[in-house]
């Protein structure tokens with residue numbers, strides 16, 4: 024029995040953003056058509072932290088995987104990351120494991136790609152300016168993904184830690200399609216001229232004022248994932264047409280929508296499948312909320328594995 028082992032660097036090589044966006048189209052389309060099996064997330068608590076088990080099987084593309092995510096707040100004291108993720112890709116015909124891959128990089132790429140897909144379907148074609156809240160890991164892949172679908176020229180970047188924002192500018196300087204990134208010191212000045220607003224923060228309270236959004240803006244909110252937490256304010260929710268990754272998951276986890284008792288208009292997969300419209304007018308404000316669904320990991324892992332096999336990335340280990 025051969026298993027391919029893939030590092031973070033292999034995953035990044037194997038899954039460029041345009042391919043990842045295409046993979047998310049497959050994932051959400053099947054998910055909203057009822058062509059996937061996604062059991063409830065398993066949860067294992069220890070005295071030091073929590074481990075989550077996230078399995079998914081997609082019936083049409085025949086992708087199957089389990090992501091294992093450990094959140095151990097004391098890890099930085101041991102010089103280890105707080106969050107560690109691993110994905111095991113399985114063959115749905117035989118149940119045999121096919122690959123083990125680093126999951127934090129996979130998560131960042133697939134989450135960014137979900138935001139990119141939403142921008143492709145919902146942001147105005149002539150979008151040029153992004154307001155980006157948060158300068159961490161997810162913010163980077165969110166921006167990469169939007170750059171893959173719209174000709175962005177300028178980014179207004181706000182992070183509560185200016186050093187994080189400065190590091191972000193440094194890290195993205197060498198991107199071939201890097202836009203101009205202006206660090207703003209006041210969140211209120213970030214949104215006014217933005218065509219696309221992305222919230223990719225760890226904030227428990229709203230990061231901008233929805234009154235400041237101009238008509239036609241598309242908003243992606245991907246940071247908050249607890250029912251009592253709001254990263255996006257109620258004014259945005261009231262002004263926007265709301266699209267989610269999963270109705271069920273968002274009604275369970277997304278305080279942004281649960282607290283204001285928001286009406287969800289569509290799952291992104293319903294738009295992909297042609298059952299709901301994409302952007303309906305130049306003035307429409309749209310809000311895509313994603314909390315993450317395990318189908319994303321399974322489809323992304325299959326795309327990584329296919330490319331890795333073709334390019335012989337990683338190492339193949341005989342387990343027998």
Ligand SMILES: NC(=O)c1ccc[n+]([C@@H]2O[C@H](COP(=O)([O-])OP(=O)(O)OC[C@H]3O[C@@H](n4cnc5c(N)ncnc54)[C@H](O)[C@@H]3O)[C@@H](O)[C@H]2O)c1
Nearest residue numbers: 157158159160161182183187224225226245246313314315
């Ligand atoms: N939706 C999904 O599928 C999904 C997937 C992975 C992570 N997440 C979530 O995304 C969030 C960001 O993750 P990350 O890995 O990028 O974290 P990170 O720690 O690398 O970056 C978060 C950044 O947000 C900044 N921040 C906090 N409050 C802010 C505010 N009010 N305004 C502006 N910036 C602020 C922090 O200073 C930090 O730089 C987390 O909440 C994480 O759980 C969601």
